[in-house]
């Protein structure tokens with residue numbers, strides 16, 4: 001019960017449908033298993049409700065809310081809902097990330113690019129903007145932003161995704177320094193290749209290849225032998241959310257099976 005007595009918002013706590021589990025859902029389930037009361041927020045209400053139902057079915061405490069991180073009023077309402085229900089916000093987990101319609105710089109569609117920036121960068125910023133005042137008042141809080149190793153590793157074909165995640169790293173460090181004296185820790189997880197439906201079903205459909213081919217291709221790139229699972233991201237998030245990480249802030253933590261060690 002590493003999050004006993006704590007409350008959490010998991011933004012993007014539903015998941016893209018598919019055979020495996022998404023990072024946000026796995027994190028919401030693990031937070032709840034470790035004792036947290038969890039508000040599951042997602043653009044797709046049915047998916048957030050599925051996550052909440054899974055938590056409640058396992059004996060945990062959860063509620064679902066429909067929201068779009070690109071909409072500031074929705075971010076504010078999500079924070080308000082958590083405060084109304086729980087009276088405090090101990091953990092804010094910003095899991096939302098999109099890449100659909102992205103392209104290399106010379107083929108960029110500005111509307112797509114701006115949508116990716118709005119969701120991947122300004123979404124977490126807006127959630128932090130509205131959650132931080134309550135955390136400052138409490139004198140404590142843990143914020144986790146789900147970035148990507150794309151933010152620090154070579155990626156030439158998705159300029160919106162890469163630059164939004166790189167900026168999310170900078171946002172994480174800025175928020176960490178600005179809020180340390182209020183007892184608020186802000187860290188980022190940089191997942192590598194993870195076997196989630198958004199990645200596998202999503203990319204295999206775009207590339208028109210069987211999911212098994214894509215899985216084998218991704219596994220080959222990982223020094224530890226194969227892709228990670230959503231649970232690997234969730235376990236890192238649990239640590240960063242828990243008091244065990246009380247002296248850790250501003251960290252950009254790769255969860256990538258060693259992939260970022262490969263240079264050249």
Ligand SMILES: NC(=O)c1ccc[n+]([C@@H]2O[C@H](COP(=O)([O-])OP(=O)(O)OC[C@H]3O[C@@H](n4cnc5c(N)ncnc54)[C@H](O)[C@@H]3O)[C@@H](O)[C@H]2O)c1
Nearest residue numbers: 012014015016022023043068069096097148191194196198
């Ligand atoms: N899967 C990977 O290999 C991988 C690698 C690196 C980083 N990541 C990051 O992990 C995070 C989760 O990825 P995943 O593969 O589990 O994807 P996912 O699509 O299963 O989860 C994202 C959730 O966010 C929701 N969402 C999307 N846009 C939203 C919006 N505007 N407002 C509110 N909710 C919205 C989706 O409905 C979905 O439930 C993302 O930030 C992604 O960039 C994933």
